[in-house]
Amino acid sequence: MELTTKQQGVARGAATAAVLTVIGLAGVPLLLPEALLPTDEPVARIVWAVQWALLPVITLVVAVGRMGNQRFYSPQDIDGAGLTQPTEEARIRQAILQNTLEQVAIALPVYLVWALVMPLGWLPSICVAATLFVCGRILFTHRYVKGAAGRAMGFGLTFYPSMGMLVALVCAIVGRIVIDSSSSLL
Numbered sequence: 724m725e726l727t728t729k730q731q732g733v734a735r736g737a738a739t740a741a742v743l744t745v746i747g748l749a750g751v752p753l754l755l756p757e758a759l760l761p762t763d764e765p766v767a768r769i770v771w772a773v774q775w776a777l778l779p780v781i782t783l784v785v786a787v788g789r790m791g792n793q794r795f796y797s798p799q800d801i802d803g804a805g806l807t808q809p810t811e812e813a814r815i816r817q818a819i820l821q822n823t824l825e826q827v828a829i830a831l832p833v834y835l836v837w838a839l840v841m842p843l844g845w846l847p848s849i850c851v852a853a854t855l856f857v858c859g860r861i862l863f864t865h866r867y868v869k870g871a872a873g874r875a876m877g878f879g880l881t882f883y884p885s886m887g888m889l890v891a892l893v894c895a896i897v898g899r900i901v902i903d904s905s906s907s908l909l
Contacts, residue, residue: 732872740859740879747855748887752847763843771846772838778853779827782860786820819864822878830856830885837888840895852884 726734761767793816794800800813809817834849841848859880866873 729871732870733875736872736875736877737879740876740883743880744855744883744887747851748848748884751851752845755847757844760843760846765839768838768843768846769835772834772849775849775853776831776834779830779856779860782857783820783823783827786816786823786860786864790816790820815867819867822863823860826856826860826881826885829882829889833885833888833892836892840892848884848888852888855880855884 761771790813793810793813794803797810797813799807799810804813804817830852834852837849838846859877859882861877863874863877863881866877
């Protein structure tokens with residue numbers, strides 16, 4: 724099956740985001756000195772995660788603010804989408820806001836579970852993921868009007884770190900269950 728030009732553009736953007744995600748999530752934790760990490764206590768780990776989780780939350784606040792400004796300054800949009808037909812700009816901002824909300828809803832619980840489950844040396848993955856999240860949202864927002872290929876890298880930088888961390892968490896948790904169950908059989 725031959726890919727369309729749009730599909731090829733999406734694949735290029737997604738592949739670039741995937742490579743940056745792997746390099747960031749796997750490489751940066753190895754480079755950060757342990758002195759910069761929190762103590763190995765559950766509360767300190769959660770505080771670490773929550774501080775970094777503010778970055779994705781800020782992108783959501785910005786998206787809400789942009790939508791609010793669009794409505795305020797547009798006579799056609801001021802009454803909201805439930806009462807009027809939105810302008811093209813309002814539809815675009817609403818789509819960006821919706822996608823940002825979905826991405827934040829995935830990222831935040833992943834960051835918190837990561838902080839509690841993964842070894843201390845892997846906590847920097849949270850700051851990498853949060854930073855990639857912000858970069859991804861900026862790219863997604865500014866390139867949204869260029870279509871699927873334009874927003875692919877931004878989407879990937881937001882989504883792939885959360886999904887990569889989620890897959891690693893599932894593997895770590897399943898691995899612990901298997902090890903615990905096999906050791907109890909001995």
